Amino acid sequence: MRFDPDLAEIRFGAGLSPLLPPPQSAEDMLRRLQGPDEMALRFPVSSFDEAFAGVSDFRRLRKQRRELEGSSGYEAADKAFKTYRRERNETRLNWHGQRILRHVATRDGFRERLVLFWADHFTAQGKSGPMRVLAAPYAESVIRPHVAGRFEDLLIAAVTSPLMLHYLDQLRSAGPGSRAAKRRKRLSGLNENLAREVLELHTLGVGGPYSQADVRQLAELFTGLSVSQDQGFVFRPGMAEPGPETVLGKVYGGGRPEAGQVLAALRDLARHPATARHIAWKLAVHFTSDQPEPALIAHMAALYQESGGQLLPVYAALLEHPAAWQPELANVKPPFDYVASACRALAVPQARIAGLRAGQTRRLLLSPLTQMGQRWEFSGGPDGWSEEDASWITPQALAARLRWSMSAPRRLQQPLPDPRRFAGAALGRYAGERVHFAAGAAETEAEAIGLVLSSPAFQRR
Numbered sequence: 001m002r003f004d005p006d007l008a009e010i011r012f013g014a015g016l017s018p019l020l021p022p023p024q025s026a027e028d029m030l031r032r033l034q035g036p037d038e039m040a041l042r043f044p045v046s047s048f049d050e051a052f053a054g055v056s057d058f059r060r061l062r063k064q065r066r067e068l069e070g071s072s073g074y075e076a077a078d079k080a081f082k083t084y085r086r087e088r089n090e091t092r093l094n095w096h097g098q099r100i101l102r103h104v105a106t107r108d109g110f111r112e113r114l115v116l117f118w119a120d121h122f123t124a125q126g127k128s129g130p131m132r133v134l135a136a137p138y139a140e141s142v143i144r145p146h147v148a149g150r151f152e153d154l155l156i157a158a159v160t161s162p163l164m165l166h167y168l169d170q171l172r173s174a175g176p177g178s179r180a181a182k183r184r185k186r187l188s189g190l191n192e193n194l195a196r197e198v199l200e201l202h203t204l205g206v207g208g209p210y211s212q213a214d215v216r217q218l219a220e221l222f223t224g225l226s227v228s229q230d231q232g233f234v235f236r237p238g239m240a241e242p243g244p245e246t247v248l249g250k251v252y253g254g255g256r257p258e259a260g261q262v263l264a265a266l267r268d269l270a271r272h273p274a275t276a277r278h279i280a281w282k283l284a285v286h287f288t289s290d291q292p293e294p295a296l297i298a299h300m301a302a303l304y305q306e307s308g309g310q311l312l313p314v315y316a317a318l319l320e321h322p323a324a325w326q327p328e329l330a331n332v333k334p335p336f337d338y339v340a341s342a343c344r345a346l347a348v349p350q351a352r353i354a355g356l357r358a359g360q361t362r363r364l365l366l367s368p369l370t371q372m373g374q375r376w377e378f379s380g381g382p383d384g385w386s387e388e389d390a391s392w393i394t395p396q397a398l399a400a401r402l403r404w405s406m407s408a409p410r411r412l413q414q415p416l417p418d419p420r421r422f423a424g425a426a427l428g429r430y431a432g433e434r435v436h437f438a439a440g441a442a443e444t445e446a447e448a449i450g451l452v453l454s455s456p457a458f459q460r461r
Helices: 005-012 026-034 038-042 048-067 074-105 109-121 135-146 151-159 162-167 179-183 193-202 212-222 259-270 273-287 294-306 311-320 335-345 350-354 358-371 395-407 419-430 432-441 445-453
Strands: 225-228 232-235 244-247 250-253
Touching: 005 026, 005 109, 005 419, 026 109, 026 311, 038 074, 048 074, 048 135, 048 162, 048 232, 074 109, 074 135, 074 335, 074 350, 074 358, 109 135, 109 273, 109 335, 135 151, 135 162, 151 193, 151 259, 162 225, 162 232, 193 212, 193 259, 212 244, 212 259, 244 259, 250 259, 273 294, 273 311, 294 311, 335 358, 335 395, 335 419, 358 395, 395 445, 419 432, 419 445, 432 445
Parallel strands: none
Antiparallel strands: 225 232, 244 250
8 A cells, every 4th residue: 555645635534725734644644533632622512411401491492482372471482482593503503614614624634534424324313493403512422532432332322312312213112011101001112213223224234134023122122212301311211121132142131121231232233243344334435435345345344353343443444455545536525525625625714614604604504515415414314325426416416516616715715726726735636637727727716716626526535
């Protein structure tokens, strides 16, 4: 393997920057990943616990408005609720700007990419008004601290997150033989959503060595996983199915229901050889191509198993394998990555993004993602965003990228950089003759910058 700094930043990082040098070695990338999370400190996003505390305020104000409907106090209650809801939406837009700025300013682009990858692997999103703004805090507190640790710790943090339990309807899942089911006839009963997604998406993978019986038994084991507005994640023994459960041939529980038996099952699933292969395959697809080299997958899976599911050795296996360094730019950047890497290439100042009003952030940095095919923080299902290039290169999506590249840069950076120098700064040796020619032949600076950003070379990594 011959390490390529430009390719390292384009393929594994946040994209090239005219202000920041690319990493000089794979060891440098891994060392930064193990160091302090400088971007989280510099561009803070609320913790999940802090943001989740606002859910009760949202519900309280909404309830007050409903109770006062038709009375003299309704107008004030309606105003208070709408003001609070608007402020929460504005906070979400601020978090979005902070996450863009992390990509613009980081020297640790591999970390930012891994946070995006794992937040998508463990997709969770709010389905009701008070929960719909929690995706960024979820990524901040549940995903980000664990990206360089053990997969089982990341798995447990995600599965027991209040947002995941809400998203996959685990909150009301009660064992058929539980005390709660016997007392309350209107309980919805056993819900298999979380168990199915843990096996199919989070650990063993589609086609993994599990049966419907394993799904059912794991779902029964998961009963009791719930959420308290004051405490966040809680385990409710009264909702848990009594007796032992058998998952992949191993028996869990049998005594008093407790969270420990659930965590034991999750750790065993995390260490399963099928999980090693599934995680290796997903990482290889994300960072190399839709059809990754089998040898790369095998190498990463072997390091996963040898290390007991430690993620750093898996990343090291990725970065040391020749298949990860094929010079052709293959994978299409999803919309968030595209916009964030464009802002980085433009060296958009912190003050510019931080100074945007909420409506400007929405128009310049959030709504365009939907037009490009990625409704940010609201994917179509628990399997997250597609990794297939074809999902991002539809005619409508490409037209949206072109519109953004032609109009947004001059609103984000003034003056615009010299187009010829910009082509080299944004793509290094991957600019190519066509990109340099387009940058020099365009009638205006804005058009030239747009042509560079909309070029196939910039849209791939």
